[in-house]
Amino acid sequence: MDQNFLLQSATAQELYHNHAAKLPIIDYHCHLNPKEVAEDHRFRNITELWLGGDHYKWRALRSNGVEEKYITGDASDWEKFQKWAETMPYCMRNPLYHWTHLELRTAFGITKLLNASTARDIYDECNEKLQQPEFSARGLMRRYNVEVVCTTDDPADDLRYHRSLTPNPSPVGEGSIGKVMGKSPSPTGEGSGVRLLPTWRPDKAMAIDNPTSYRAYIETLGAAAGQEIRSYTDLLEVLQKRHDFFASVGCRLSDHGVNEFYADDFTETELSAIFRKVMDGQMPTAEEVSKFRSALMLEGGRMDARAGWAQQFHYGPMRNNNSKMFRRLGPDAGYDSIGTWNTSESLSRFLDKLDSEGLLAKTILYPINPSDNEMIATMIGNFQEGPVPGKIQFGSGWWFNDQLDGMERQMNCLSQLGLLSRFVGMLTDSRSFLSYPRHEYFRRCLCNLIGRDVEEGKLPREEMPFIAQMVEDISYYNAKRYFGF
Numbered sequence: 001m002d003q004n005f006l007l008q009s010a011t012a013q014e015l016y017h018n019h020a021a022k023l024p025i026i027d028y029h030c031h032l033n034p035k036e037v038a039e040d041h042r043f044r045n046i047t048e049l050w051l052g053g054d055h056y057k058w059r060a061l062r063s064n065g066v067e068e069k070y071i072t073g074d075a076s077d078w079e080k081f082q083k084w085a086e087t088m089p090y091c092m093r094n095p096l097y098h099w100t101h102l103e104l105r106t107a108f109g110i111t112k113l114l115n116a117s118t119a120r121d122i123y124d125e126c127n128e129k130l131q132q133p134e135f136s137a138r139g140l141m142r143r144y145n146v147e148v149v150c151t152t153d154d155p156a157d158d159l160r161y162h163r164s165l166t167p168n169p170s171p172v173g174e175g176s177i178g179k180v181m182g183k184s185p186s187p188t189g190e191g192s193g194v195r196l197l198p199t200w201r202p203d204k205a206m207a208i209d210n211p212t213s214y215r216a217y218i219e220t221l222g223a224a225a226g227q228e229i230r231s232y233t234d235l236l237e238v239l240q241k242r243h244d245f246f247a248s249v250g251c252r253l254s255d256h257g258v259n260e261f262y263a264d265d266f267t268e269t270e271l272s273a274i275f276r277k278v279m280d281g282q283m284p285t286a287e288e289v290s291k292f293r294s295a296l297m298l299e300g301g302r303m304d305a306r307a308g309w310a311q312q313f314h315y316g317p318m319r320n321n322n323s324k325m326f327r328r329l330g331p332d333a334g335y336d337s338i339g340t341w342n343t344s345e346s347l348s349r350f351l352d353k354l355d356s357e358g359l360l361a362k363t364i365l366y367p368i369n370p371s372d373n374e375m376i377a378t379m380i381g382n383f384q385e386g387p388v389p390g391k392i393q394f395g396s397g398w399w400f401n402d403q404l405d406g407m408e409r410q411m412n413c414l415s416q417l418g419l420l421s422r423f424v425g426m427l428t429d430s431r432s433f434l435s436y437p438r439h440e441y442f443r444r445c446l447c448n449l450i451g452r453d454v455e456e457g458k459l460p461r462e463e464m465p466f467i468a469q470m471v472e473d474i475s476y477y478n479a480k481r482y483f484g485f
């Protein structure tokens with residue numbers, strides 16, 4: 001894992017070192033805690049930073065036979081780290097092996113391999129560095145030359161942390177919003193700042209299949225907008241108000257976590273009755289859930305289009321499969337897998353409905369099931385339309401596909417069935433401030449792929465200036481233009 005890690009040809013090395021590596025990071029989808037950014041959180045130690053909430057690592061530890069006590073239980077931070085270090089060599093060929101060592105090298109300058117015998121030294125060295133101010137939350141973001149970060153936020157959220165970093169928010173987005181944080185030079189001498197922007201994620205507004213928690217949520221949402229929600233019409237009004245509020249804080253994207261797409265027909269009367277039924281504490285039928293979600297997804301799509309946002313859909317996982325562990329730890333604890341829903345018809349109907357109304361926003365689709373890759377790469381072609389290049393995007397390899405092979409497959413598929421050159425590229429989708437090397441990993445993979453084509457004569461060497469520009473676009477400029485950052 002030296003400086004030419006993954007770069008298997010001279011052209012790949014040139015593309016990476018002279019073009020991709022120098023560019024800032026636009027992390028347009030992640031799950032960082034905005035409070036930690038705003039308060040410039042200082043980490044207690046490497047265990048908190050690495051193992052505090054990373055369910056990728058938790059799964060690997062469990063697969064390696066480590067007891068839960070050392071994963072989410074009450075073992076000490078050192079014991080948890082020690083178990084992780086012991087597990088590391090067993091992670092060979094899993095992306096965690098590369099990610100971990102890239103993080104050690106790029107954040108802490110540690111080039112030793114992590115294993116049982118290096119655990120103590122690495123633990124002490126990381127913790128010593130974490131005491132220094134440049135290893136705070138924002139310090140790490142500056143170190144990695146992060147320009148924009150979009151968190152993931154509920155419509156009821158007051159966005160106080162985003163606003164605290166935006167002293168004089170102007171009403172409409174587009175460049176003026178999102179304070180540039182941190183004027184002091186970064187440890188790499190770049191002097192770059194970071195903009196923290198919210199993302200609209202209305203999943204809870206769709207979750208009518210649990211009437212008790214839904215009713216509580218509707219109350220919270222109404223309180224956030226200063227308006228009681230008594231009907232479906234009220235709900236739409238309040239969502240629009242909150243959508244406008246998010247826009248005023250600089251939001252440029254929505255995001256939806258769904259198992260499947262919903263595109264049923266419905267009537268206003270039906271929607272009102274379903275809403276009433278759920279608010280009265282009754283369980284809706286599967287058909288009612290689907291109609292209600294179809295309506296809200298459509299309304300959300302319209303709001304996004306009118307606001308000029310991009311809408312994202314992360315779809316297809318099968319969540320919370322282990323009921324015993326769900327009772328103990330709740331969601332997002334490493335018990336999710338890839339679902340096999342058949343969703344091409346409803347997805348097509350959903351996009352077509354919005355497109356027919358002239359209200360299809362810029363859209364990014366992230367399938368969790370790689371068997372949907374070709375379906376998505378061809379589906380996006382149905383709705384491409386100028387003047388936005390790559391208006392409908394096939395999102396970068398997500399979650400279980402966020403690894404070398406998954407990223408290559410996504411890019412190959414997009415190349416062959418669409419235009420790789422217009423791809424908005426990588427995002428971390430992470431909860432950790434140490435995940436930025438995933439962008440480096442992606443850029444190396446991209447440069448290797450394209451460099452190989454040049455070496456094999458599949459791409460003309462005399463077009464190198466264009467090819468280099470294409471690498472820079474996919475690494476950074478496409479996202480900057482697409483989202484209007």
Ligand SMILES: [Zn+2]
Nearest residue numbers: 029030031429
């Ligand atoms: Zn996400």
